[in-house]
Amino acid sequence: MKDKMIKELFQLAMTAIDETGDYVDFEISGYGPICSVRIMEGGFGEGKEFDGWYDLVSGDNDLAEEMRQEAFHEAKEHLKRLIERARRGRLEVAV
Secondary structure: OOOHHHHHHHHHHHHHHHOOOOEEEEEEEOOOOOHHHHHHHHOOOOOOOOOEEEEEOOOHHHHHHHHHHHHHHHHHHHHHHHHHHHHHHHHHHHH
């Protein structure tokens, strides 16, 4: 399940990077958080706060799974919002 979540977030992160002007940072690790997604809407700015920071924690107990699921869904929805906004903006320009 963890691999599936990471792959889905990676695909969304790549799409957001390709299609939006937003800053998306994606990191995977074998220690600590297994996956982190950080987002700055409107692009990177030095000293600017992240608009979203999502850590999928490691661990095999119920609490870790619950925290991982919550972070996954929040990151997924944030990335989808960015992509949808960018696509909507391109459609409006085309019309």
